Amino acid sequence: MAPNMKYSASKENHLKAIFHLQQEHGVVTTTVLAASLQTRPASVTDMLKKLKEQKLVIYERYKGFKLNNEGRKAALQVIRKHRLWEYFLVKKLQFGWDEVHEIAEELEHIASRKLIDRLDAFLGFPESDPHGDPIPDGQGRLPVRRQVNLSQLPLNKSVQVSGIASQTPEMLELLQYNHIRLGTRLEIKKKFPFDDSLEVKVRNRPPVTLSARVAKSVLVSDDEPLAERR
Amino acid sequence: MAPNMKYSASKENHLKAIFHLQQEHGVVTTTVLAASLQTRPASVTDMLKKLKEQKLVIYERYKGFKLNNEGRKAALQVIRKHRLWEYFLVKKLQFGWDEVHEIAEELEHIASRKLIDRLDAFLGFPESDPHGDPIPDGQGRLPVRRQVNLSQLPLNKSVQVSGIASQTPEMLELLQYNHIRLGTRLEIKKKFPFDDSLEVKVRNRPPVTLSARVAKSVLVSDDEPLAERR
DNA sequence: TAAAAGTTTTAGATTTGTCTAAAATTTATT
DNA sequence: AATAAATTTTAGACAAATCTAAAACTTTTA
Numbered sequence: 193m194a195p196n197m198k199y200s201a202s203k204e205n206h207l208k209a210i211f212h213l214q215q216e217h218g219v220v221t222t223t224v225l226a227a228s229l230q231t232r233p234a235s236v237t238d239m240l241k242k243l244k245e246q247k248l249v250i251y252e253r254y255k256g257f258k259l260n261n262e263g264r265k266a267a268l269q270v271i272r273k274h275r276l277w278e279y280f281l282v283k284k285l286q287f288g289w290d291e292v293h294e295i296a297e298e299l300e301h302i303a304s305r306k307l308i309d310r311l312d313a314f315l316g317f318p319e320s321d322p323h324g325d326p327i328p329d330g331q332g333r334l335p336v337r338r339q340v341n342l343s344q345l346p347l348n349k350s351v352q353v354s355g356i357a358s359q360t361p362e363m364l365e366l367l368q369y370n371h372i373r374l375g376t377r378l379e380i381k382k383k384f385p386f387d388d389s390l391e392v393k394v395r396n397r398p399p400v401t402l403s404a405r406v407a408k409s410v411l412v413s414d415d416e417p418l419a420e421r422r
Numbered sequence: 423m424a425p426n427m428k429y430s431a432s433k434e435n436h437l438k439a440i441f442h443l444q445q446e447h448g449v450v451t452t453t454v455l456a457a458s459l460q461t462r463p464a465s466v467t468d469m470l471k472k473l474k475e476q477k478l479v480i481y482e483r484y485k486g487f488k489l490n491n492e493g494r495k496a497a498l499q500v501i502r503k504h505r506l507w508e509y510f511l512v513k514k515l516q517f518g519w520d521e522v523h524e525i526a527e528e529l530e531h532i533a534s535r536k537l538i539d540r541l542d543a544f545l546g547f548p549e550s551d552p553h554g555d556p557i558p559d560g561q562g563r564l565p566v567r568r569q570v571n572l573s574q575l576p577l578n579k580s581v582q583v584s585g586i587a588s589q590t591p592e593m594l595e596l597l598q599y600n601h602i603r604l605g606t607r608l609e610i611k612k613k614f615p616f617d618d619s620l621e622v623k624v625r626n627r628p629p630v631t632l633s634a635r636v637a638k639s640v641l642v643s644d645d646e647p648l649a650e651r652r
Numbered sequence: 653t654a655a656a657a658g659t660t661t662t663a664g665a666t667t668t669g670t671c672t673a674a675a676a677t678t679t680a681t682t
Numbered sequence: 683a684a685t686a687a688a689t690t691t692t693a694g695a696c697a698a699a700t701c702t703a704a705a706a707c708t709t710t711t712a
Contacts, residue, residue, distance in 0.1 A: 200668075202668085202669065202670090221689080222689070222690055222691085223688090223689065223690080231669095231671095232670080232671065232672085233691085234670085234671070234672080234673095234690085234691075234692085235669075237690065237691055237692085238668095238669075238670075238691095239669080239670095242669095253677090253690075253691065254676090254689080254690060254691075281537075284544055285537070285541060285544055286540065287536075287540065294534075295532070295534050295537050298532045298533065298534070299532060302528045302529060303528065304524075304528070306517075306521075307511070307515070307525050310515040310516065310517065314514055314515050430698080430699085432698085432699065432700090451659080452659070452660055452661085453658090453659065453660080461699095461701090462700080462701065462702085463659075463661085464660085464661075464662085464700085464701070464702080464703095465699075465700055465701070466660090467660065467661055467662085468661095468698095468700075469699080469700095472698090472699095483660075483661065483707090484659080484660060484661075484706090484707060484708070
């Protein structure tokens with residue numbers, strides 16, 4: 193990929209969306225991508241033809257599609273930009289977790305490679321964005337996060353919160369109330385099979401009970417989730 | 423003007439260019455604007471018709487045009503964004519004076535009003551950008567800078583460098599070499615009518631001679647050019 | 653002041669990204 | 683397996699921003 197290769201904002205959005213959908217479903221279909229981009233299936237077909245011509249996707253008509261290596265690299269650069277800007281907005285400009293997405297959607301399409309590398313350095317090479325999602329490095333390498341949700345965690349294993357899967361303001365409020373946030377170290381003290389709720393212990397605090405619903409949204413890992421790279 | 427009024431990048435570029443050209447020439451003409459935007463007169467006419475419909479310019483065919491009040495406010499918001507981003511790039515991301523323009527051209531089209539106000543606060547409400555150009559405030563008020571170029575300055579009047587009009591790398595290097603930069607306090611000790619060159623004295627340094635060419639590009643003012651607002 | 657030169661606008665095309673409606677194809681259902 | 687349902691693609695249109703070439707208008711000049 194050429195160093196400052198510029199794809200249109202719309203193409204970048206398509207690549208990014210395909211990347212995310214692929215992670216869940218493997219092959220992506222026209223309707224699913226259209227829904228995810230709030231556009232029409234016909235428009236997706238149009239765009240996919242262009243992406244295929246530019247050799248960014250593997251696509252045969254009526255068969256669905258996925259990114260090839262070039263496409264994946266391009267998508268990861270967009271994701272890198274998005275997540276670094278989100279980090280900037282939250283950590284430097286004091287935005288809340290929940291208000292940064294829209295703005296980052298715009299900022300992610302600024303082309304300059306140098307800009308994004310300088311921003312990365314300015315932010316101290318963060319490894320994950322404010323939602324706990326990992327930030328690809330300059331080469332498009334995504335740090336592997338052995339991330340599981342709380343309900344899969346064994347008893348008494350000490351981990352750190354590395355992400356929140358579904359972030360409604362209500363959910364965030366509940367977690368805030370229980371002193372659980374990104375980077376919080378905690379462990380499970382007891383599991384209640386009746387409703388799959390959990391008793392969770394945060395250091396220096398009385399134990400709290402979390403519903404299965406909440407537990408599934410709290411992602412944890414046993415490495416240092418907010419450590420700096422390099 | 424609605425708080426988050428969004429004009430297309432191209433419209434913003436036209437408004438901004440008209441604003442700048444107006445400062446020099448009063449009324450702006452099709453060819454001049456086309457040259458300034460690196461586009462064709464026909465394209466300018468097309469765009470001007472749209473800007474007229476949106477009530478941003480005063481324009482009658484074959485007669486030239488200028489911004490009305492709405493248009494001026496819109497232009498100043500773009501200029502505000504551009505200059506704040508330039509300041510950010512230089513002061514926070516360690517870019518050089520000369521490399522920020524292109525990138526700021528992209529960043530200036532990000533819409534969010536909240537983003538730009540937060541950025542302003544994060545930067546400490548700077549009053550001028552890294553080139554010494556004044557940054558309009560949130561209401562589009564441009565701090566008045568009684569800025570003159572060095573060749574117009576009377577003898578022995580102590581002033582501060584508040585801007586550099588034409589910034590070639592060569593010019594910047596020359597100024598750098600003579601210890602003249604933004605904020606430098608200096609005064610004129612002698613004028614040579616033969617070639618309009620000047621002898622200039624910077625505090626704690628031996629006097630230096632500047633050509634008329636250079637003197638015309640060094641803008642100075644007798645107030646504090648880099649003071650913070652509010 | 654009429655012709656020449658220059659400027660500006662119009663007319664008609666082009667590109668990119670999008671849409672609707674209809675046709676083609678695939679998948680599901682009786 | 684034939685038909686119905688759903689999905690995907692094609693065909694044709696549209697809006698925004700741009701272009702070229704030609705026409706309309708202004709300004710300059712001889």
